[in-house]
Amino acid sequence: MKKLFVILTLAFVSANTFTETLYFKNCKEAKAKGYKNIKRGQPGYRPKLDRDKDGIACESK
Numbered sequence: 745m746k747k748l749f750v751i752l753t754l755a756f757v758s759a760n761t762f763t764e765t766l767y768f769k770n771c772k773e774a775k776a777k778g779y780k781n782i783k784r785g786q787p788g789y790r791p792k793l794d795r796d797k798d799g800i801a802c803e804s805k
Contacts, residue, residue, distance in 0.1 A: 768793065771802035780804045 766787040768774035774788060782789045784799040793801035 768802075774802045 767790075768777070768779065768788055771780075771793055774780065774782065774793065779788050780802050781804055782793065782801040784794075784801075789801050791797070791801075795803075
């Protein structure tokens with residue numbers, strides 16, 4: 745049980761660290777790195793990149 749707790753804690757910390765550190769200055773940068781249609785809650789999403797406020801940033805056309 746203790747091992748499971750440690751594994752889950754590490755997974756949670758890793759996921760949060762990744763989410764907080766993935767940052768794009770703009771959609772041009774995001775798309776150049778292969779990111780598009782970034783949904784709210786996913787790494788790299790932020791409201792500034794969501795022009796129409798529908799929960800999807802850097803939408804492909």
